[in-house]
Amino acid sequence: MRLVKIGLASVNTTVGAVRGNIDRALGIAARMAEDGVTVGVFQEQLVGGYPVEDLVQWQGFVERQWEELGRFAAETSALPCVFVVGVSVAHGGLRYNCAAPVAGGRVLGLVPKEKLPTYNIFYEGRTFSFGVPHQADTLDGVPLGDHLFRFDFGVVEVEVCEDLWSPEGPIRRRTYSGAELVLNLSSSPFRLGVVQTRRELIATRASDHQCTIAYANGLGANDGLIFDGGGYVNQNGKWLLEAPRFREGFASTTVDLDRTARLRSENTTWRQDRERFLRHVEPVPTIEVPAEMFTSRRDDLTYPLPAGHSFFLPGPDARRTAREEFCEDILDALALGVGDYFEKTGAFKLIGVSLSGGRDSLLTLLVAHRYATKRCPENPGSLIRAFFQPSRYSSAETRQAAETICENLGVPLEIVSIDEAFQRELDTVGEMLDDGTPVTELTKQNIQARLRAQRMWNWSNSSGGLFLQTGNMSEKAVGYTTVGGDLMGALGVLANVPKTVVMVLLDYLLEQTGHEGIRKVIARPAGPELAPNQVGEDELMPFPILDACFHLFAAEKLVPDEMEGVLAAMFPEVAAETMRGYVEKFARLFLQSIYKWVQSPISLHIGNLDLDRERALQLPVVSKAEWTRG
Numbered sequence: 001m002r003l004v005k006i007g008l009a010s011v012n013t014t015v016g017a018v019r020g021n022i023d024r025a026l027g028i029a030a031r032m033a034e035d036g037v038t039v040g041v042f043q044e045q046l047v048g049g050y051p052v053e054d055l056v057q058w059q060g061f062v063e064r065q066w067e068e069l070g071r072f073a074a075e076t077s078a079l080p081c082v083f084v085v086g087v088s089v090a091h092g093g094l095r096y097n098c099a100a101p102v103a104g105g106r107v108l109g110l111v112p113k114e115k116l117p118t119y120n121i122f123y124e125g126r127t128f129s130f131g132v133p134h135q136a137d138t139l140d141g142v143p144l145g146d147h148l149f150r151f152d153f154g155v156v157e158v159e160v161c162e163d164l165w166s167p168e169g170p171i172r173r174r175t176y177s178g179a180e181l182v183l184n185l186s187s188s189p190f191r192l193g194v195v196q197t198r199r200e201l202i203a204t205r206a207s208d209h210q211c212t213i214a215y216a217n218g219l220g221a222n223d224g225l226i227f228d229g230g231g232y233v234n235q236n237g238k239w240l241l242e243a244p245r246f247r248e249g250f251a252s253t254t255v256d257l258d259r260t261a262r263l264r265s266e267n268t269t270w271r272q273d274r275e276r277f278l279r280h281v282e283p284v285p286t287i288e289v290p291a292e293m294f295t296s297r298r299d300d301l302t303y304p305l306p307a308g309h310s311f312f313l314p315g316p317d318a319r320r321t322a323r324e325e326f327c328e329d330i331l332d333a334l335a336l337g338v339g340d341y342f343e344k345t346g347a348f349k350l351i352g353v354s355l356s357g358g359r360d361s362l363l364t365l366l367v368a369h370r371y372a373t374k375r376c377p378e379n380p381g382s383l384i385r386a387f388f389q390p391s392r393y394s395s396a397e398t399r400q401a402a403e404t405i406c407e408n409l410g411v412p413l414e415i416v417s418i419d420e421a422f423q424r425e426l427d428t429v430g431e432m433l434d435d436g437t438p439v440t441e442l443t444k445q446n447i448q449a450r451l452r453a454q455r456m457w458n459w460s461n462s463s464g465g466l467f468l469q470t471g472n473m474s475e476k477a478v479g480y481t482t483v484g485g486d487l488m489g490a491l492g493v494l495a496n497v498p499k500t501v502v503m504v505l506l507d508y509l510l511e512q513t514g515h516e517g518i519r520k521v522i523a524r525p526a527g528p529e530l531a532p533n534q535v536g537e538d539e540l541m542p543f544p545i546l547d548a549c550f551h552l553f554a555a556e557k558l559v560p561d562e563m564e565g566v567l568a569a570m571f572p573e574v575a576a577e578t579m580r581g582y583v584e585k586f587a588r589l590f591l592q593s594i595y596k597w598v599q600s601p602i603s604l605h606i607g608n609l610d611l612d613r614e615r616a617l618q619l620p621v622v623s624k625a626e627w628t629r630g
Helices: 018-034 053-057 059-075 171-176 194-208 257-266 268-280 322-344 359-375 396-409 419-432 441-463 473-477 499-513 516-522 543-555 560-570 576-592
Strands: 003-010 039-041 082-091 094-103 136-139 142-145 148-151 154-160 181-186 212-217 219-222 225-228 231-235 238-243 249-256 286-288 350-355 384-388 413-415 465-469
Touching (some): 003 212, 003 231, 018 249, 039 212, 053 059, 059 082, 059 094, 082 136, 082 154, 094 154, 154 171, 171 268, 194 212, 194 231, 219 322, 238 249, 249 257, 322 359, 322 499, 350 359, 350 396, 350 441, 359 384, 359 396, 359 499, 384 396, 384 441, 419 441, 441 465, 473 499, 499 543, 543 560, 543 576
Parallel strands (some): 148 286, 154 181, 181 212, 350 384, 350 465
Antiparallel strands (some): 003 249, 082 094, 136 142, 148 154, 219 225, 231 238
């Protein structure tokens, strides 16, 4: 047996906090050593944080990372562990996103990332340069390029995130060149469905390349991106470890690398493919790590035993239901996003939510409370302030709902009417209009929204409060929001959460908590209460149809004629003419509302599609919709 204990770290990093990030990593490294870990895998861009964006263009930012990597090596020199750390480096006028193996007090090498994603939320091709096969440079005497590393326990390949996602990544030539243990350093943002995709990808790569893959993922929220941490160890297609997500720390497991070697020898297809490959391609060079520089300690490791103590029977299944996992993942991600934004900016003392009595502001409050419960479990309400600002159109039921949920959660609530200010503003606008032009109904609604936002900003300025914007993605997509009003805030919590998902999450939270305040809110039709008897679905369209239109148009890139056929199959109870009207209305409102999106605050990302123009869906503000019609 050739036993190796692998540790997967999740460090909640902050972009630019080079010393603080390494301090956190050193604490975890020491705990790994105490646990008997042989190889400790940290995340992509551990030192500088991720995403670094254009900060990497500052030479000082890159140089400080190199200094801190050296400090990490020096302070772990006495530990009998190999660590792999993510770092940015500069060489020959280029910037590289690298994985750096560290052992015996030395940085053993720098392996640049070869696949730089520049799609969806990623912009690495803008700032970093590609690593290339057989690259062989040096940086301050440290090999920089395409290398393997041979330790006393086996041959290791290190790579960075996207390198694993491409079928043409470096894993193929490096495993054919002798790598047995592949260490992938990732900072893969949380997106709905990505967990299953990661599992399938890692299992496929480990099986295809007959290797052991250890994958460590970044943790924490930076700007609007949320990293859920966790990681995986898979040996030749067999699962050995799935590390907890949304939690700082590490998880470990022991593998027998002789098993990987044996399976390679048994797999004739892999052997033949390797032989053909090496006839035409030079093998990747291996850096030998001599025993006098580093020797692992593995005498106390024991063979990994199966869960349930049976090699033939499945272990206990502790997985959650699909619905529970869906809801909990979103809620954990949003709470992490709010909490890290609140803490890492260093600008805020409290969190503020303006409650309308509706679903969106309620869910925003519940997300903030979820974070506050982890941060201040003895009194989570002490971190939050809620406000209810009624006008003449606000109902007694919505006020009661706001009061009830704040009582349920122990959150202080202030009730401050805007009605007098609303009337003054109506009178003032009337004086500004020429020739007796009446104030429109839409203006009357927007005045209320803007008054509420202005007061929240005033509260934020005076209290040091983080003013959370509460609008959802569906209504934002069609401009059912007010510039200067409910579109305002310092952080958009639900700005990339569809309305139908908001509703599902509230149903789930009601089941989990039994809070009467949730029950009171969802008992009423969704509407902003800016006019008498206002119902959102009456003014727009049924929310399931709205969300389906959004997906088909914005995600699948279908034109209205194509959308109608799909929607007819999804909603056969809706007349064709009615559905055509919905589709045309959606496309028109969607394209007309882009000017609003670009004025909205930074928002949390939980999916592959959102309305942040600097991230996923980059659309021109000024355009014509002629192309949508045949």
